[in-house]
Structure formats: structure tokens, C-alpha cells
Amino acid sequence: MTTTIKVIKIGGKLIExxxxxxxxxxxxxxxxxxxxxxxxxxxxxxEIAGKLGYETKMVEGRRITDENSMAVITMVYGGLLNKNIVAKLQKRNINSIGMCGADGKSIVSKKRPVKEINYGLVGDIEKINTEFIWELLQQGIVPVFSAISYSETGELLNTNADSVASEIAVALSSKMVTELNYCFEKKGVLANIADDDSVIPEIDKNKYSELLEQKxxxxxxxxxLHNCFQALEKGVEIVRLGDMSLLKPDSVHTKIVK
Amino acid sequence: MTTTIKVIKIGGKLIExxxxxxxxxxxxxxxxxxxxxxxxxxxxxxEIAGKLGYETKMVEGRRITDENSMAVITMVYGGLLNKNIVAKLQKRNINSIGMCGADGKSIVSKKRPVKEINYGLVGDIEKINTEFIWELLQQGIVPVFSAISYSETGELLNTNADSVASEIAVALSSKMVTELNYCFEKKGVLANIADDDSVIPEIDKNKYSELLEQKxxxxxxxxxLHNCFQALEKGVEIVRLGDMSLLKPDSVHTKIVK
Known part of the structure; x- marks a missing residue:
């Protein structure tokens, strides 16, 4: 065991x-x-929703989660992808458990209130069961979370995976130094969106203001980035953004610090 | 906590x-x-396999599990049904975790060898991770298992739910007095298949031989019944068979004892 907890979020394109x-x-x-x-x-x-004949509704790039969508999400995130990742980790001698927010009431959320848009069965995280997750980590278990939370009304709710990762990292930062890692399509934050190799190696608050000013x-x-700085404000030590090579020792990536 | 562990298996018709x-x-x-x-x-x-356009192949009443079938089973058992049961239990203030055999390497199986029939991705249980399940129980957690096991080759395998329940019960009987409960469509073992109320209240080995002789x-x-007696031989104290009212204090059911 090291003295740092690493929370790693992987995006859909990588997982598939x-x-x-x-x-x-x-x-x-x-x-x-x-x-x-x-x-x-x-x-x-x-893809699965389409095959089942369910329409996927998006408003401003966000999924509207009706009952059929939520059933598909529970099948695909909570079952197919989650259990296959766990099996692949066990094969690599990593003792893991695949969970959603209902398991051990680990991620408790509240259904997003209906304002201009009704997002449906979407949850905003209210509480992480830190003690439960900490207990698993102490036992040498690696938790694998799908982006589904649980509301106290008894519902499973679709939840942004970036938020799941950052809320878990924030919660665990009360226990140990915590590093949050986002693996996505890019090598990091780019100085020039057209140049994949223009990765900015480190961004702190001052640099962030500068970059914002310079647009x-x-x-x-x-x-x-807003989420990253919020996580730092709430106790996370480092946030790292990079592509699928982010976990390699010599990876090119962006490090975000306070 | 009582001094008896109860392992309860519920059938598909009830769960749906x-x-x-x-x-x-x-x-x-x-x-x-x-x-x-x-x-x-x-x-x-x-049902879901049908909607996805996958053919369900059965040989002698048993499902042949190809890759598509296994994906559906992982979605439906491991995700949809499992996570919804966990959410419903949390709503009832029962702190549960939904798992398959890969989680915590709790149910390890071996792919069934191909003889006359190739069952595909079907596993026969070899080992239960008793210590892991026992640890969860000690923490006051209720494990909810879907009938999927894990093979050391890294695969998820479709596994008979009755066997999952009995193997878990047998494993835990080394820790505490264990009671195995099968909830199915009938009120118990019937003396007359045409009469749903002809439940035989108790069957021991002698009675079993008698019933077999009398056909x-x-x-x-x-x-x-063969499975029930095997579980008893291997350490389970009582096996109970009944319908969905089996868990009610005054249920009519069949009790199987050594």
C-alpha cells in the first residue's frame, strides 16, 4: 500500500x-x-437501447433518462461493462468488486429537480459512504464503480461519471492523500485544440486564470476544468488529465494543482 | 444477529x-x-435476447450459452435484476451488495467440459470464497448474488442458480448453522402433482427412499431433491422448499432434513 489513493475514471470510448x-x-x-x-x-x-428499439433522447448534449433508458443503463453500465471489467481485473490478480451507488449505499444522490429541462432519472450526488469504501480498500479490495447512484426514495439514478469520480475522490481525501485521474480522448489540456501534442503539462489557479483570459x-x-478545481478546493491533492496512456509511468498529461 | 445463516434462492418467475x-x-x-x-x-x-435478435438455444431444457447469451445474462442477471433488488433492499433499510461470482472472486467455477452437448459458457462451481462472504456478513451486509460465476481463465460463466445457492450454503455451514431455502412456484414437494395443497411437510432420508419407491x-x-440431500450431506442443517410465502412465519412448505 502506498500513502496515496488513486481514483481513476475511464471514458466510454476506451471501455468499449x-x-x-x-x-x-x-x-x-x-x-x-x-x-x-x-x-x-x-x-x-x-447501441443497446437502439437494438431494443428505445429512442435515446438528448437535450443540449445530455441524455434524458426515461425508465427504458435507465433499464438499459443498469444493464450495460451496472452489468455488462462493470462485471466484465471485474473479471478482467481478477484475471490480473486484482481482487475487485463491481458496484453501483446502491451497493452498500455507496453513492447517494437526489433526483435532479425539473426546471427548464426534465432530465428524468438523473441524480446529483449528495453523499458518499466513505467508511464503507474505506473499509473495502483496507481489506485490499479494488472497488469498480459504474456511474449509477441511489436515491433515498429507492431509485437507481443515472449519474455523470466524472462527478462520481470526483465526489469519491473528495470523500476519500479525508482519509488519505488522494489523486484523481481522468482518462479521456486527449493527451491532456491542449494549448492548441488543433494540435494533439500541445499538452499543457501543469495548470494551477493562476495559470488557469491566464488561460481563461487568453481564451x-x-x-x-x-x-x-471547473470540476477539477472544485475537487482540489474540497481536498483532493492532484488531478491528472490524459489519454489511455495516463497510467503509464512516463505518460504525457496535464497535472492540475491548487 | 441470530445463530443461523439463511441462504434464500428466488426463481425467475417471482423476480420478474x-x-x-x-x-x-x-x-x-x-x-x-x-x-x-x-x-x-x-x-x-x-425476453431481452429476443428483442436484441439473439436466438436462445435450448437442448433438453437447458440453455446453451454462447457469447451473445452470456452478454445478455451479464446485463440482465448481473445488472438489471441484481441492482434493482439491491435498491429495493436499501429502501427497506437492508444494507446489501449485489455481486456475481467475479466480485471478490466469490464463486469460482470451471467451464463445463464438452461431451455430447456443448453448453458453451456454462460453469460448474469449484470453490466459494467463504472468508470473503463471511467478512461481509460480519459487517452486517446482505450479499445478493446473481447466478454468474467466474472461471480462473478470466471468464464470466452462466451457472445454475440452485447450485449457486446450495454451494454457498454448504461453504458457510463451516462457519455457522446454515438453512437453505428454495422459493419456487409450488408450495413444496407435492404428494399429488395435480393437487397444489398436497404438500409433504417433512422429508428425511427414509421418507425420501419410500417416496422414490412409491414413485x-x-x-x-x-x-x-437430490441437490437438497447433497447439501445436507455436506453440512447444511435444513433445506426448505416453498412458494413465495416461504419466508412468512406461518408458511406451508416442505422441510428436508437428514
Whole structure:
């Protein structure tokens, strides 16, 4: 055991590519414990929903989660992807447990109130069961969370996987130094969106203000960076953003610090 | 905590009827801990497979599990049904975790060898991770298992839910007095298959031999009863067979003893 907890979120595109996932899980397996994996799986859910004849409704790029969508998400995130990742980790001698927020009441959320848009069965996280997750980590177990939370009204709710990862990291930072890792399509935050190799190695608050003023950061990254700084404010030590090579010792990535 | 572990297996027909399931889970929630729930979900899997355009192949009443079938089983048993049961139990203040055999390497199996029939991705249980399950029970957690096991080759395998329940019960009987409960469509073992009220209240080995000689037990019950006696031989104290009212204090059912 190291003295740092690593929380790692992997995006849908990585998880659905068998070959890439296999390489990524090798890297994940090689990390020292304690560690936690968080995943979504939106593309696969959309594919299965389509095959089942369910329409996927999006408003402003966000999924509207009706009952059919939630059933598909529970099948795909909570079952298919989650259990296959756990099996692949066991194969790599990593003793893991696949969970959603209802398991051990680990991620408790509240259904998003209906304002201009009714997102349906979507939850905003209210509480992480830190003691339960901590207990598992102490036992040498690696928790693998799908992006589904549980509301006290007894419902399973679709929840943003980035938020699941950051809320878990924030909660655990009360126990140990915590590092939050986002694996996505890019190598990190880019100085030039057209140049994949223009990765900014480190961003602190001052640098962030500068970049914002110079309008260097592209719009898609803004909410992600906002989340990163929020996690840092709430106790997370480091946030790292990178592509699927993020977990390799010599990876190129962006490090976000206070 | 009582001094008896109750392992309860529920059949597919019960699990897929929202109203019946709700009543059953009320009864399950009312039982003293420690307790474990085991479920399958074959009908729902067949339904979803059909909608996805996958053919369900059966040979001699048994499902042939190809890759597509296994994906559906992982979605339906491991995700949809399992996570919804966990959410419903949390609503009833029962702190549960939904798992398959890969989680915590709790149910390790071996792929069934190909003889006359190739059953595909079907596993026969070799080992239960007793210490892991025992640890969860000690923490006051109720494990909910879907009928999926894990093979050391890294695969998820479809596994008979009755066997999952009995193997878990046998394993835990080394720790504490263990009671195995099978909830199915009938009120118990019937003396007359045409009369649902002809429940035989208790069957021991002698009575079993008698019933076999008199050819009173219908064919469908034979493998089930054989399993029950095997579980008793291996350490389980009592096996109870009944319908969805089995967990009610005054239920009519069949008790199987050594």
C-alpha cells in the first residue's frame, strides 16, 4: 500500500474497445493500491437501447433518462461493462468488486429537480459512504464503480461519471492523500485544440486564470476544468488529465494543482 | 444477529413480477441477519435476447450459452435484476451488495467440459470464497448474488442458480448453522402433482427412499431433491422448499432434513 489513493475514471470510448481496455487494465493492475476505478459507458448504452428499439433522447448534449433508458443503463453500465471489467481485473490478480451507488449505499444522490429541462432519472450526488469504501480498500479490495447512484426514495439514478469520480475522490481525501485521474480522448489540456501534442503539462489557479483570459482553453474543457478545481478546493491533492496512456509511468498529461 | 445463516434462492418467475417481488422482499427484509439472497432471471434474459435478435438455444431444457447469451445474462442477471433488488433492499433499510461470482472472486467455477452437448459458457462451481462472504456478513451486509460465476481463465460463466445457492450454503455451514431455502412456484414437494395443497411437510432420508419407491415424486422434482440431500450431506442443517410465502412465519412448505 502506498500513502496515496488513486481514483481513476475511464471514458466510454476506451471501455468499449476490447484491445485498448486490455492495455489500460494492465496499466491499472500495475498501480500500487489503494485504487478505485469509475466508468460510464454511454455509447454502448445507446447501441443497446437502439437494438431494443428505445429512442435515446438528448437535450443540449445530455441524455434524458426515461425508465427504458435507465433499464438499459443498469444493464450495460451496472452489468455488462462493470462485471466484465471485474473479471478482467481478477484475471490480473486484482481482487475487485463491481458496484453501483446502491451497493452498500455507496453513492447517494437526489433526483435532479425539473426546471427548464426534465432530465428524468438523473441524480446529483449528495453523499458518499466513505467508511464503507474505506473499509473495502483496507481489506485490499479494488472497488469498480459504474456511474449509477441511489436515491433515498429507492431509485437507481443515472449519474455523470466524472462527478462520481470526483465526489469519491473528495470523500476519500479525508482519509488519505488522494489523486484523481481522468482518462479521456486527449493527451491532456491542449494549448492548441488543433494540435494533439500541445499538452499543457501543469495548470494551477493562476495559470488557469491566464488561460481563461487568453481564451486558450476550448469550450468543451471548461466544465471539466471547473470540476477539477472544485475537487482540489474540497481536498483532493492532484488531478491528472490524459489519454489511455495516463497510467503509464512516463505518460504525457496535464497535472492540475491548487 | 441470530445463530443461523439463511441462504434464500428466488426463481425467475417471482423476480420478474414487480408486485410479488415487492411482497417477497418485505418478508426477506423482516428476517433476522445474517442472510443471503441468490437469484437467476432466465425468462427476462430470454425476453431481452429476443428483442436484441439473439436466438436462445435450448437442448433438453437447458440453455446453451454462447457469447451473445452470456452478454445478455451479464446485463440482465448481473445488472438489471441484481441492482434493482439491491435498491429495493436499501429502501427497506437492508444494507446489501449485489455481486456475481467475479466480485471478490466469490464463486469460482470451471467451464463445463464438452461431451455430447456443448453448453458453451456454462460453469460448474469449484470453490466459494467463504472468508470473503463471511467478512461481509460480519459487517452486517446482505450479499445478493446473481447466478454468474467466474472461471480462473478470466471468464464470466452462466451457472445454475440452485447450485449457486446450495454451494454457498454448504461453504458457510463451516462457519455457522446454515438453512437453505428454495422459493419456487409450488408450495413444496407435492404428494399429488395435480393437487397444489398436497404438500409433504417433512422429508428425511427414509421418507425420501419410500417416496422414490412409491414413485410419488414427479420427475421435475428429482434433481432438486437430490441437490437438497447433497447439501445436507455436506453440512447444511435444513433445506426448505416453498412458494413465495416461504419466508412468512406461518408458511406451508416442505422441510428436508437428514
Amino acid at each position: 474497445d476490447e484491445e485498448k481496455l486490455s492495455v489500460f487494465l494492465d496499466d491499472f493492475a500495475a498501480l500500487e493500491q489503494p485504487k478505485i476505478l469509475v466508468h460510464g459507458g454511454g455509447n454502448k448504452a445507446t 486558450i482553453i476550448n469550450e468543451g474543457m471548461l466544465p471539466k | 413480477d414487480e408486485e410479488k417481488l415487492s411482497v417477497f422482499l418485505d418478508d426477506f427484509a423482516a428476517l433476522e441477519q445474517p442472510k443471503i439472497l441468490v437469484h437467476g432471471g432466465g425468462n427476462k434474459a430470454t 410419488i415424486i414427479n420427475e421435475g422434482m428429482l434433481p432438486k
